[in-house]
Amino acid sequence: MSIASPFRAVLALALLAGGFDAVHADAAPAVHRIVRVGLPAASPGTSGRLLLFAMPASAAKDGKPEAVDTNPFRPTAVSVAARDVTWIGGGQTVDIDTDGEAFPAGFSALPPGDYLVQAVLDVGHDYNYHGRGAGDLLSAVTAVKLAPGGTVPTLVLDKTVPAKDPWLLSPRVPQAVRDALPEARKHAHAEIMPSAALTAFAGRPLAIRAWVLTPPGYDAKASTRYPTVYVTHGFGGGFDEYAGTIASLWSAMANRQMPPMIWVLLDESGPTGTHEFADSVNNGPWGQALTTEYIPWLEGRYRMDAKVGGRFLNGHSSGGWATLWLQTRYPKVFGGTWSTSPDPSDFHNFTNIDLYAPHANAYKAPDGTAYPLVRDDGKVIATFETFARLERVLGAYGGQLASFDWVFSPRGKDGRPQPMFNRDTGVIDPEVVAYWRDHYDIAQRLRTQWPTLKPDLDGKIHLIVGTADTFYLDGSAKLLKETLDGLHARSDIRFLPGKTHFDLYVEGDDRQALMKKIAWEMYGVARPGQGR
Numbered sequence: 103m104s105i106a107s108p109f110r111a112v113l114a115l116a117l118l119a120g121g122f123d124a125v126h127a128d129a130a131p132a133v134h135r136i137v138r139v140g141l142p143a144a145s146p147g148t149s150g151r152l153l154l155f156a157m158p159a160s161a162a163k164d165g166k167p168e169a170v171d172t173n174p175f176r177p178t179a180v181s182v183a184a185r186d187v188t189w190i191g192g193g194q195t196v197d198i199d200t201d202g203e204a205f206p207a208g209f210s211a212l213p214p215g216d217y218l219v220q221a222v223l224d225v226g227h228d229y230n231y232h233g234r235g236a237g238d239l240l241s242a243v244t245a246v247k248l249a250p251g252g253t254v255p256t257l258v259l260d261k262t263v264p265a266k267d268p269w270l271l272s273p274r275v276p277q278a279v280r281d282a283l284p285e286a287r288k289h290a291h292a293e294i295m296p297s298a299a300l301t302a303f304a305g306r307p308l309a310i311r312a313w314v315l316t317p318p319g320y321d322a323k324a325s326t327r328y329p330t331v332y333v334t335h336g337f338g339g340g341f342d343e344y345a346g347t348i349a350s351l352w353s354a355m356a357n358r359q360m361p362p363m364i365w366v367l368l369d370e371s372g373p374t375g376t377h378e379f380a381d382s383v384n385n386g387p388w389g390q391a392l393t394t395e396y397i398p399w400l401e402g403r404y405r406m407d408a409k410v411g412g413r414f415l416n417g418h419s420s421g422g423w424a425t426l427w428l429q430t431r432y433p434k435v436f437g438g439t440w441s442t443s444p445d446p447s448d449f450h451n452f453t454n455i456d457l458y459a460p461h462a463n464a465y466k467a468p469d470g471t472a473y474p475l476v477r478d479d480g481k482v483i484a485t486f487e488t489f490a491r492l493e494r495v496l497g498a499y500g501g502q503l504a505s506f507d508w509v510f511s512p513r514g515k516d517g518r519p520q521p522m523f524n525r526d527t528g529v530i531d532p533e534v535v536a537y538w539r540d541h542y543d544i545a546q547r548l549r550t551q552w553p554t555l556k557p558d559l560d561g562k563i564h565l566i567v568g569t570a571d572t573f574y575l576d577g578s579a580k581l582l583k584e585t586l587d588g589l590h591a592r593s594d595i596r597f598l599p600g601k602t603h604f605d606l607y608v609e610g611d612d613r614q615a616l617m618k619k620i621a622w623e624m625y626g627v628a629r630p631g632q633g634r
Contacts (some may be wrong), residue, residue, distance in 0.1 A: 103616065108577075110203065112467070116118070117194075123549045124232070126207070126460075131563050131589060132201070133443075134199050134201040134208070134210060135199075135208075135209045135210055136198070136199055136200070137154055137183070137197065137198050137199060137200055137219075137221070138195050138196070138197050138198075138256045138257070139152060139154070139195060139196055139198060139256065139257045139258075139259060140193070140194060140195035140196070140225075140256050140259070141191065141192050141194060141195075141259055142192065142193070142194065142258060142259075142260050142536050143189055143192050143193035144192055145190060145192040145193075145259075147190060147191040147192060147428075148189075148190060148223065148225055148239070149187055149188055149189050149190070149305055150186075150187055150221070150222075150223045150225040150226070150227065150238075150239075151184060151185075151186055151187070151219065151224040151227055151229065151496075152184065152186070152196065152198055152222075152223050153174050153182060153183070153184050153221070153223075153224060153229065154182065154183045154184070154198050154200060154220075154221050154222075155170040155171060155172070155181070155201075155219065155220045155222070155259075155283065156170065156182075156183075156217050156218070156219045156246075157170050157179065157180045157181070157217065157218050158216070158217055159215070159217055159218050159484075160215075160216070161179060161217035162218060162291045162477035163398045166243055166245065167218070167219060167243060168236070168243065169220060169240075169243065170218050170219065170243055170360065171220075171233070171234070172492065173495070174476065174484065174489075175309050175476065175478060175483055175484075176483070176490050177206075177476075177483070177489070178206045178488065180495065180532065181204065181205065181206065181207075181209060181212060182204065182205045182492070182495050183199070183200040183201075183203065183204040183205075183208075183209060183495070184198070184201065184203045184204070184495045184496065184497070185198050185199070185202060185203060187223065188618045189368075189429075190223075191358050194359040195256060195421050197322055198221075200257065201530070203494075203495050204495060205491055205492045205494075206488070206491070206492075208387065208633065212248055213246050213248075214249045215247070215248060216245065216246070216247055217244050217245070217246045217247075217248055217250075217622065218243050218244070218245055218246070219243070219257070220240065220242070220243045220244065220257075221240070221241040221257040221259060222234060222238060222239070222240050222241075222243055222259075222368075223238060223239040223240075223259050223303075224238055224429045224497065225237050225238055225239065226238070227373075227498070227499050227500070228497075228499060228500045229496050229497050229500070230375075230493055230502075230504070231338060231371070231375055231499075231500030231501070231505075232338070232340075232495045232500070232501040232503035232620045233470070234263050235263060235266075236263055236264060236265040237262065237263060238262070238263040238267065239259035239260075239261065239262055240259060240261040240262075240263065241257040241258055241259050241260065241567050242257075242258075242260070242261070243370050243406060245550070246284060250528045251346075257449040261481045263480055264387070266342065268341075268342035268343070268344075268345055269275070269283065269287065269345045270345070271283065271345055271346055271349070272346065272620060275346050275349070275518075277613075278353060278491065279346065279349045279350050279352075279353050280343060280349070282349045282350075282353035282356065283345065283348070283349040284601060285352065285356075286315070286348050286349045286351075286352030286353070286459070287348070289315055289316045289317075289318075289320070289352060290314070290315045290348045290352075291311050291313065291314045291315075291316075291367075292311070292312075292313060293311070293313070293314050293400060293403070294309050294310070294311045295309055295310050295395065295396055295399050296308070296309045297309055297310055297391040297395055297396070298395065298461045299386075299387050299390055299391040299563040300386045300387065300388065300391050301394060301396070302376075302469075303386040303387060304386060308386070310368070310369075310391060310396045311341045311368075311369040311390075311600045312341075312366050312367055312369060312396075312400075313341075313344050313348060313353055313366075313367040313408055314364065314365070314366050314367075314369045314400065314404060314528050315348055315352065315365040315366075316328075316364055316366070317355050317362035317363060317364065318352075318355055318362065319362065319385065320362075320364075320405070321372060321405075321449075322404070322405060324405070326405060327405045327406060327407050327408070327412075328362060328363050328364045328406060328407065328412075329363045329364070329367065329406075329407050329412040329413075329414065329624060329625060329629070330360075330363065330365075330366060330400075330404075330407060330412060330413055330414070331363055331364070331365050331416055331621070331624060331629035332366045332368060332397075332408045332413065332414065332415050332416070332425070332428075332436075333365060333366065333367050333368060333373075333377065333415075333416050333417060333421070334368045334370050334378075334415075334416075334417035334420075334421035334424045334425055335349070335367075335368075335369075335370065335417070335418075335420075335421050336376075336417070336418050336419030336420045336421045336422070336506070337375065337376055337419060337420040337502050337608075339370075339421070340369055340371040340373065341371070344367045348367070348369060349615050350613075351365050354617075354618055354621070355503045356517065359618050360617075360618050360621040360622070361491055361621060361622060361625035361629075361632070361633070363624070363625065363628075364404060364405075364406055366400065368392075370388075370420075370424055371423065371592065372385065372423055372475055372506060373499060373500065374499055374504070374508035375422045375499075375500050375501065375502065375504060375505025375506075375508060375509075376424070376482060376505055376509070377508075377509060378420055378421075378423055378424035378427065378429070378509050379392050379424045379428055380424070380427055380509050380510075380542065382509050382510075383512060384508045384509070384511065384513055384518075384519045385508055385509060387431065388546070389427070389431055390426060392428070393428075393432050393435045396430055396605075397413070397435070402555070407634045409437065410434065410436065411437045411627065411628055412437065413435060413436045413437055414436065414437055414438050414439070414440070414470055414624045414627070414628075415428055415436050415438070415439035415441070415623075416440045416442075416617075416620060417441060417442070417444075418442045418443055418606075418607075419442075419443050419444070419573075419575075419603065420429070420444065420445050420502075420505075422441040422442050422443050422444030422445065422565075423441070423444040423445035423544075425434075425439045425441045425444075426438075426439055426441040426444050426447055426544055426563070426565065427534050427544060427555065429540070429559070429562055429563065430544055430547060430555065430559060430563075431440075431547075431590070433555060433558035433559040433562065434558050436562070437562065437627055437628070438526075438561075438562040438563075438624065438627055439562065439563060439564060439565060439600045440562055440566070440620045440623065440624065441479050441563075441564070441565050441606070442565075442566045442567065442606055442616070443566075443567045443568065443571055443573075443575050443606055444565065444567075444578075444579070445506075445574065445575065445578075446575065446578040447543075447544040447565075447579065447581075447582045448540060448543065448544070448545035448546070448578050448581035448582050448585065449535070449538060449543045449545075449546070450485075450545075450578075450581055451578040451580075451581050452545055452577075452578070453473070453475055453574050453577075454473050454474060454486075454577060455473050455486065455530075455573070456473075456523070457500075457530060457538070457539075458535065458536045458539070462530040462532075462535075463523075463527070463529055463530060464486055464487070464491075464522075464523040464528040464529075464530055465485070465486060465487040465527070465528030466487075466491070466528060472485040472486070472487060473485060473486040473547040474485070474486070474574065475488070475555050475573060475574070476489070476572060476573060477490050477572060477574065478572065478602075480570075481522060481525065482606050484516075489502075489503065489530060490523075490528075491525070506522065507519040507520070507521050507522055509542070510522070510537070510538045510542045511537065511538070512534065512537045516627050517529065520535045521534070522535060522536050522538065544582065545582050545585040546600050547583060547587065547590065548582075548585055548591075549589070552554050552591070554590075556591070560591055560592050561591075561592035561593070563586065563593045563594065563595070564593075564594040564595075564596075564608065564614065564620075564623070565579055565583075565594070565595045566595075566596045566598065566620075567579045567589070567596075567597060567598070567601075567603075567606070568597070568598045568599075568600065568601025568602050568603065568606050569597050569598065569599050569601065570598060570600050570601060570602050572602045572603035572604060573601060573603055576597060577618065579595060579597070582595065583595040618634075622634040
């Protein structure tokens with residue numbers, strides 16, 4: 103490890119058992135900083151991924167914050183160190199080497215000064231997906247001076263993250279939507295169906311979960327039937343994250359800003375990230391289970407159209423890829439997808455990276471420049487490599503990039519998916535990419551199977567993305583459009599000028615303006631002449 107100055111060399115410290123010990127300037131190797139973390143004596147034993155977060159105290163806006171955590175839009179602002187803890191009992195402690203698994207570098211590289219640190223034990227190994235979740239253990243945010251003679255107590259994991267109320271709305275949700283939630287909840291039904299196909303694959307019970315929201319005036323005993331929209335969430339979403347969507351949809355239908363339809367809000371989250379309703383050798387046959395088990399089951403319970411022309415798909419980001427995949431993989435089941443800002447649909451542009459290029463590398467372009475992954479206001483704020491290295495420190499499961507491997511990759515000899523790229527070097531494995539291409543590259547599927555797909559798929563693909571998409575997903579969408587245009591296919595692909603990943607649906611004060619337009623377009627397909 104290089105040292106920036108003689109003073110930094112003197113300041114190679116060891117943080118161990120309650121204190122910082124200065125290392126003499128004559129000592130050649132830098133001494134790793136070791137932090138001790140413990141459980142209260144009365145705590146039951148547990149295990150998990152131990153994470154230590156550190157940030158300069160000067161970065162705190164209002165004194166000491168309630169939490170020290172990572173931020174994907176300021177990925178290097180907080181340092182993280184990690185280790186797995188197979189077991190820790192009440193009253194026991196474990197040490198974490200902050201120069202072992204660490205991001206963006208070992209803590210010995212931190213300049214001297216005042217810091218805020220916090221320890222977290224991720225008991226579910228899902229920090230990459232959910233962040234701090236129910237049951238995780240936290241220490242207090244502790245002020246530390248990284249300087250000779252500075253001290254720090256053992257960090258005690260004496261707080262437990264409580265379960266989240268799934269119906270608690272963010273303060274940012276408009277008041278009209280908040281007011282609609284009590285009534286909307288009366289019409290939202292949790293529908294959980296054990297899946298034979300998924301259970302057989304996993305060797306343990308697995309179920310498909312969704313919320314079914316019925317429209318105003320719905321009567322289960324009446325003859326009236328309704329078009330049905332199957333919605334999937336993006337990365338980080340889940341079954342307990344739909345309250346705002348339920349309230350927004352209900353409010354819009356009640357105010358006749360949307361047509362009356364049945365909405366099925368699917369859960370595509372799992373221990374490995376999002377399974378995206380793909381039929382995967384790692385995650386299981388989720389698409390098959392959805393189309394052959396779950397949808398027929400629902401159609402036997404609700405007054406749904408129960409026909410191709412009355413089943414529609416909508417999803418954003420990873421949910422956008424999932425719905426685009428379902429439409430192209432099962433064109434005889436669905437009458438159209440409206441996929442927004444989908445994850446890459448043509449792997450010639452996988453967030454700027456051509457996976458098929460000779461000697462492809464996920465970190466560096468052929469000219470040696472870093473591949474950008476996250477942008478805001480035209481400024482690159484994270485590279486692909488930065489994102490990958492942070493994800494690896496946070497844990498092996500649930501991260502966005504690891505999730506892609508679990509969905510797209512062949513299974514390795516160790517039972518885990520083969521990684522598409524080397525996390526140390528960025529080198530892309532062409533054999534794994536060939537498997538991705540043959541099974542999950544949507545544009546490639548269209549190019550090679552269009553004569554067979556055309557009768558059931560032509561005109562059903564609707565894709566909407568912003569030209570300033572935060573994750574550069576407009577690039578892959580352009581290639582998909584070129585493919586469809588080259589096939590002389592009927593499609594609807596829209597690029598909204600200046601829109602990002604997070605404001606695509608917004609017009610003025612209406613955060614769901616695009617969703618309302620999409621709903622009326624769907625309704626016009628199901629009920630010709632009745633759409634707007």
